[in-house]
Amino acid sequence: MTQIQASELSSEMEERVRKVELLISNLLRMGVILSLTLVVFGTVVSFTQHPEFLSERSFFGGSSAPRSPILHSLSNVGAGLMAFKGEAIVTLGILLLIATPVIRVGVSIFAFIYQRDRLYTLITATVFCLLLLSFVLGKVE
Amino acid sequence: MIQRGCDNFEVIDSKIDALVAGIPTIIAMTLLQFDLSVLSISVFAGLLGSLLGLGGGIIIIPVLTLLFKIDIRYAIGASIVSVIATSSGAAAAYVKERMTNLRVAMVLELATSAGALTGAYLAGQLGVRWLYVIFGIVMGYSALMMFRKRHQSLGDEAIPAPWADYLRLHSSYYDEASAGEIVYRVARTRVGLGLMYIAGVVSGLLGIGSGALKVPAMDLAMRLPIKVSTATSNFMIGVTAAASAGVYFARGDIDPFIAAPVATGVLVGAVLGSRLLGRLQSTTIRLVFVVVLLWVSGQMLLKGLHG
Numbered sequence: 001m002t003q004i005q006a007s008e009l010s011s012e013m014e015e016r017v018r019k020v021e022l023l024i025s026n027l028l029r030m031g032v033i034l035s036l037t038l039v040v041f042g043t044v045v046s047f048t049q050h051p052e053f054l055s056e057r058s059f060f061g062g063s064s065a066p067r068s069p070i071l072h073s074l075s076n077v078g079a080g081l082m083a084f085k086g087e088a089i090v091t092l093g094i095l096l097l098i099a100t101p102v103i104r105v106g107v108s109i110f111a112f113i114y115q116r117d118r119l120y121t122l123i124t125a126t127v128f129c130l131l132l133l134s135f136v137l138g139k140v141e
Numbered sequence: 142m143i144q145r146g147c148d149n150f151e152v153i154d155s156k157i158d159a160l161v162a163g164i165p166t167i168i169a170m171t172l173l174q175f176d177l178s179v180l181s182i183s184v185f186a187g188l189l190g191s192l193l194g195l196g197g198g199i200i201i202i203p204v205l206t207l208l209f210k211i212d213i214r215y216a217i218g219a220s221i222v223s224v225i226a227t228s229s230g231a232a233a234a235y236v237k238e239r240m241t242n243l244r245v246a247m248v249l250e251l252a253t254s255a256g257a258l259t260g261a262y263l264a265g266q267l268g269v270r271w272l273y274v275i276f277g278i279v280m281g282y283s284a285l286m287m288f289r290k291r292h293q294s295l296g297d298e299a300i301p302a303p304w305a306d307y308l309r310l311h312s313s314y315y316d317e318a319s320a321g322e323i324v325y326r327v328a329r330t331r332v333g334l335g336l337m338y339i340a341g342v343v344s345g346l347l348g349i350g351s352g353a354l355k356v357p358a359m360d361l362a363m364r365l366p367i368k369v370s371t372a373t374s375n376f377m378i379g380v381t382a383a384a385s386a387g388v389y390f391a392r393g394d395i396d397p398f399i400a401a402p403v404a405t406g407v408l409v410g411a412v413l414g415s416r417l418l419g420r421l422q423s424t425t426i427r428l429v430f431v432v433v434l435l436w437v438s439g440q441m442l443l444k445g446l447h448g
Contacts, residue, residue, distance in 0.1 A: 032229045039400075123248060130255060
């Protein structure tokens with residue numbers, strides 16, 4: 001292969017990578033919009049489900065004491081969603097928001113595989129594993 | 142102690158009147174009133190954060206703890222969620238402008254993610270008072286950093302950079318001001334990695350983006366152009382925050398009724414700030430804010446020291 005062909009090939013590759021990048025950046029934005037929509041919708045739902053949230057005056061210093069316990073495992077969130085609980089919808093939105101950059105990194109792994117870039121596939125995969133590890137680490141404590 | 146009111150709520154309840162009399166900022170309100178006040182104050186925090194070039198997190202945490210008397214752990218949990226929202230929202234725009242150096246971001250993410258995991262883990266082990274003290278110090282530092290001179294270039298002499306060569310970190314970007322590609326070389330990758338680990342620990346520990354630590358690590362140590370540093374830092378902030386947010390979620394520190402108004406408000410404020418007003422240039426106004434932020438960081442320090 002001559003050098004000119006090679007450079008043409010790489011610029012074509014760059015163009016494709018660029019398209020993937022733009023697609024990902026739109027996904028990022030949609031992820032944020034979708035998750036915040038869920039968060040707002042869930043908050044409204046929980047207020048309609050708990051009329052006491054509108055009338056009961058309490059002291060908010062320090063805790064979420066008078067409310068339902070905080071959902072902090074996927075199975076609890078799933079169960080709450082089945083029951084159409086407002087708090088569970090809010091938590092789903094928050095989880096989606098946390099997942100957005102994680103998915104972003106996950107997609108980048110494929111982008112680097114596509115570029116046949118072994119070194120960066122490895123680096124990105126390691127970052128991805130660290131991100132997944134965070135959920136495990138919080139649970140182990 | 143008010144901050145750990147979770148299990149002795151009745152006791153606190155009886156003390157409300159006394160506290161309301163003593164400290165005017167504590168008000169008994171319904172959850173709706175609480176959420177609406179947090180929402181509006183978060184919009185303001187996001188707006189101010191984007192005007193000053195700080196994140197919203199560093200402003201919202203003192204507000205939640207000092208004004209609303211929320212446990213700092215829940216404040217951190219809510220803030221980290223808002224950091225992800227703001228970063229992901231802004232990263233999309235930077236990718237379009239081709240400012241982000243994705244390779245540099247990925248390599249440095251190794252350090253910041255590991256740091257964020259360490260920080261989020263430490264936050265569960267350290268006492269609450271330490272969180273206030275460290276927050277006060279970092280906030281004071283970040284406020285002073287707003288006055289840092291922004292160097293566009295630090296000279297062109299090439300520093301030997303075997304790591305950056307091996308990792309192919311050198312790149313270029315399109316500069317609108319000069320209407321041309323600007324080619325740059327990256328140096329001191331290992332120093333950058335070390336500084337980024339620290340930035341990650343701070344981010345995970347305090348639930349802030351710690352852009353004030355990331356940007357200088359890139360433009361001063363690694364010699365990236367300031368525009369590239371800012372864009373790449375913004376991209377990395379979301380990933381770093383996701384690493385610690387997982388820990389906070391699993392630990393049960395993300396309270397949906399605090400995180401929801403904070404995340405929504407800070408994002409709306411940040412978008413408004415960047416769309417309508419741009420970056421604040423006036424030195425006098427910045428000076429006023431620096432003084433205010435330094436005062437707040439002093440309050441956080443005091444709260445930590447006196448318990």
